Every structure is written in C-alpha cells, then in structure tokens.
Amino acid sequence: VNYSKEVDTGDLILRLSAIARGLEDEGQLNLAKIFRAAAVGEIYRESRNRPRLGAGLVEAMRETAAEMSGRESASNSLTQAMSYAVEALERREMPLLPDIPNPLVCYQCGEVMLQDPPLAECPTCNARRYSFQKILPIYFFQQPLKRSQVESLLDANLQEVESIVAGIDEQTADQGSWPLREILYHLASAQNLMYGRARRMINEDNPTLVSVQPSDSEVSEPFALEQTLGEYRATRKEVSEWFHSLSDADLNRGGLHPEWGPFTVLSQVTYMVQHEQLHLAELEARREGR
Ligand SMILES: [Zn+2]
Numbered sequence: 001v002n003y004s005k006e007v008d009t010g011d012l013i014l015r016l017s018a019i020a021r022g023l024e025d026e027g028q029l030n031l032a033k034i035f036r037a038a039a040v041g042e043i044y045r046e047s048r049n050r051p052r053l054g055a056g057l058v059e060a061m062r063e064t065a066a067e068m069s070g071r072e073s074a075s076n077s078l079t080q081a082m083s084y085a086v087e088a089l090e091r092r093e094m095p096l097l098p099d100i101p102n103p104l105v106c107y108q109c110g111e112v113m114l115q116d117p118p119l120a121e122c123p124t125c126n127a128r129r130y131s132f133q134k135i136l137p138i139y140f141f142q143q144p145l146k147r148s149q150v151e152s153l154l155d156a157n158l159q160e161v162e163s164i165v166a167g168i169d170e171q172t173a174d175q176g177s178w179p180l181r182e183i184l185y186h187l188a189s190a191q192n193l194m195y196g197r198a199r200r201m202i203n204e205d206n207p208t209l210v211s212v213q214p215s216d217s218e219v220s221e222p223f224a225l226e227q228t229l230g231e232y233r234a235t236r237k238e239v240s241e242w243f244h245s246l247s248d249a250d251l252n253r254g255g256l257h258p259e260w261g262p263f264t265v266l267s268q269v270t271y272m273v274q275h276e277q278l279h280l281a282e283l284e285a286r287r288e289g290r
Contacts (some may be wrong), residue, residue: 020035061086068082077113153273
C-alpha cells in the first residue's frame with residue numbers, strides 16, 4: 001500500500017469538490033458537474049479494495065464509527081445510526097426503513113440528518129429542509145427507466161449472460177472469491193424474487209413486499225451451471241412476455257418495500273435489470289479467470 005498516494009487522493013477529492021462548489025456559485029452548473037463526477041470517480045476507484053463480511057467489515061465499521069463519534073462535526077443522529085449499523089450487521093439483521101430513514105445531508109454545512117420526519121431546518125446552519133441532499137440505499141434508485149429501455153435490457157442482459165456462461169466448465173465456475181456459479185445463481189434467484197414482487201403489485205392493492213436476507217435466496221449447494229442457466233432463461237422469457245403485456249397503468253401500480261420504501265412495478269423491474277448490469281462485468285471477469 002502506497003500511503004502517500006492515498007493521502008494525495010483524499011486531498012484531490014477535496015479540491016475537486018471545492019472547485020465544483022465554486023463553479024456552482026457562478027451558476028456554471030454544467031462545468032461543476034464535471035468536477036463533481038471526477039471527485040465521485042476517485043472515491044469509487046480508491047474504495048474498490050474493500051473490507052468484506054468475515055474479512056474485516058464489522059471491525060472497520062466499529063473503528064470508523066468510534067472515530068466519527070469523536071468528531072465534533074458528526075451529528076448525534078449519524079453517530080447513533082452508525083453504532084446501530086454495527087450491531088445490526090453483527091446480528092445479521094436487515095434493518096427496515098423506519099429503523100434507518102434515508103439520510104439527508106446539508107449542502108451548506110455538511111450536517112448529516114436521520115430524523116423522520118425530516119427536520120425543517122439544519123440544526124447547525126439553519127439551511128431549509130428542501131435544500132438537503134437525500135442519500136438513497138443505492139445510487140440507481142433515483143429514477144425508473146423507460147418501459148422501452150427495460151424491455152430491451154430484459155433481452156440484452158439474458159443474451160449477455162448466455163454468451164458469458166457458454167462453454168464454461170464446472171471447474172472454472174467455482175474459481176474466485178465469488179465464483180461464477182454463485183453469481184449466476186444470485187442473478188437467477190434475484191429474478192425470481194423481484195418477478196414475484198412485481199406480480200404481487202399487479203394482483204394485490206399496494207402489498208407489503210417482505211425483505212429477504214440475501215443469504216436466504218442464494219446458492220447453498222453446487223448446482224450444475226446448465227440447470228441454473230436453464231431456470232434463469234425460462235423465467236426470463238416468462239418475465240419478458242409478462243412485462244410486454246402490461247398496460248401503462250399496470251406499470252404504475254405500487255407496493256411498499258419495508259426496507260426501501262415505496263416501489264412501482266416499473267421501478268421493481270428497472271431495479272432487476274440494473275442489478276443485473278451491476279454484475280455482468282464481474283461474471284465476465286470470472287470467465288476470464290480474473
Ligand atoms: Zn447546515
């Protein structure tokens with residue numbers, strides 16, 4: 001690990017962010033976004049090597065939560081939520097939205113707020129509620145895709161998975177810390193889960209969509225690749241036909257996810273195809289032995 005390089009990157013991220021704000025002050029929002037994107041890119045690049053559960057994640061959380069609670073700038077609601085997060089993960093619980101509201105960050109002063117309902121003003125600088133930035137559970141929750149985009153991704157993702165998995169032998173499928181066989185099973189079971197939820201939103205009025213521990217729906221025994229791929233393909237054809245048959249009103253039918261909040265049929269199927277896109281490059285890397 002090159003320590004001096006890490007310090008420089010942290011400093012670079014701060015300089016990029018400060019430039020973005022300076023440009024925003026000038027009303028140059030289209031220039032600001034370039035510097036903000038560069039800062040976000042550096043953050044993602046430098047955090048690719050991350051702690052995992054059973055390999056330092058809980059320890060890193062506990063240490064960082066303690067460090068944050070020692071900072072005068074950290075709000076009580078943030079440090080309490082961080083301690084709670086350590087305990088929840090240690091107990092392997094999946095906290096629901098009412099347990100941890102989506103955090104709001106004060107754009108003026110950086111105060112992090114987890115109150116629900118949200119505070120009307122920032123307790124530190126009095127900035128008003130609707131100027132706060134909301135941090136969602138995952139970055140691609142922002143907005144559902146268009147129907148036509150979802151329809152093409154339903155087909156395109158299946159084709160990609162088919163071509164990546166084609167010709168892989170069962171031994172290669174077990175290599176790596178998260179092997180190809182398990183990624184494929186993860187995609188197949190995620191599809192089953194999300195298709196099930198989307199159908200419930202069609203068949204019931206505003207159902208509550210129970211949350212599931214990822215481990216409950218993931219592989220526990222070594223399924224043959226051809227079997228998992230076959231199930232994934234068959235369900236995908238069914239999902240695709242079903243999705244094409246829905247009216248625009250159907251796409252807007254809703255449900256409540258206790259972990260993430262309100263969903264519609266369109267946002268649920270959007271989530272499914274975006275989640276697949278998140279894993280395709282990983283699947284490809286395993287095929288190539290990376
Ligand atoms: Zn503030």
